[in-house]
Amino acid sequence: MDWLDHVRWDAQGLVPVIAQEAGTGDVLMFAWMNREALARTAELGEAVYYSRSRQRLWHKGEESGHTQKVHEIRLDCDQDVVLLKVTQLGHEPGIACHTGRHSCFFERLDGGRWTAVDPVLKDPASIYQ
Amino acid sequence: MDWLDHVRWDAQGLVPVIAQEAGTGDVLMFAWMNREALARTAELGEAVYYSRSRQRLWHKGEESGHTQKVHEIRLDCDQDVVLLKVTQLGHEPGIACHTGRHSCFFERLDGGRWTAVDPVLKDPASIYQ
Numbered sequence: 001m002d003w004l005d006h007v008r009w010d011a012q013g014l015v016p017v018i019a020q021e022a023g024t025g026d027v028l029m030f031a032w033m034n035r036e037a038l039a040r041t042a043e044l045g046e047a048v049y050y051s052r053s054r055q056r057l058w059h060k061g062e063e064s065g066h067t068q069k070v071h072e073i074r075l076d077c078d079q080d081v082v083l084l085k086v087t088q089l090g091h092e093p094g095i096a097c098h099t100g101r102h103s104c105f106f107e108r109l110d111g112g113r114w115t116a117v118d119p120v121l122k123d124p125a126s127i128y129q
Numbered sequence: 130m131d132w133l134d135h136v137r138w139d140a141q142g143l144v145p146v147i148a149q150e151a152g153t154g155d156v157l158m159f160a161w162m163n164r165e166a167l168a169r170t171a172e173l174g175e176a177v178y179y180s181r182s183r184q185r186l187w188h189k190g191e192e193s194g195h196t197q198k199v200h201e202i203r204l205d206c207d208q209d210v211v212l213l214k215v216t217q218l219g220h221e222p223g224i225a226c227h228t229g230r231h232s233c234f235f236e237r238l239d240g241g242r243w244t245a246v247d248p249v250l251k252d253p254a255s256i257y258q
Contacts, residue, residue, distance in 0.1 A: 030210040074234040098206065104207075
């Protein structure tokens with residue numbers, strides 16, 4: 001699969017990945033992939049990341065049920081960042097964040113302080129049982 | 130400015146940054162900031178990144194004129210990724226990419242190969258003179 005060779009993997013063999021909701025354009029989360037994760041993502045049509053903390057593949061939703069159907073895989077001009085266009089499944093509206101929010105980017109800088117501006121859609125304790 | 134201390138800078142003192150167009154939701158580019166870059170961005174209301182290759186602050190548009198007006202600065206749940214909501218200035222439609230395209234994410238994986246699917250809006254030779 002030589003398309004994987006076109007990606008400029010970093011010194012750890014990883015590439016940063018942005019997941020964007022296809023319908024709304026919302027940026028849902030940011031994660032990392034290694035070569036195997038990107039290959040699996042393309043093969044499955046579902047997002048498979050590489051967890052740096054757990055040092056293993058992480059099929060998004062494997063615990064939460066909040067999987068991501070992948071519609072498009074894009075690469076940037078330096079071939080070192082991936083953008084996924086996804087549908088966030090498992091809850092309506094979609095929950096991408098482990099805090100139970102739609103997007104991981106829920107803190108906004110307002111007047112010199114960070115404020116959580118998006119609601120928790122589901123209690124994380126009931127997501128991760 | 131203790132809001133800067135809330136950001137979890139990496140071992141190089143950097144944080145990854147996603148720039149998203151406020152009006153369209155398009156993800157325009159991905160770059161990095163150090164503490165000074167993020168402080169300057171908040172102060173100016175224009176995107177100032179840290180260029181890892183040039184090892185200096187990079188006020189986006191300083192050469193191209195394609196500056197980014199910043200409407201919102203967001204932080205993710207791990208406090209280690211920044212999302213900017215911007216208006217891409219200096220050309221209509223906005224050009225964020227050094228290739229003269231709207232977005233840096235112009236390559237799409239189609240049938241096992243990367244294909245450039247977005248048009249060049251302006252010849253880079255006439256952008257960078």
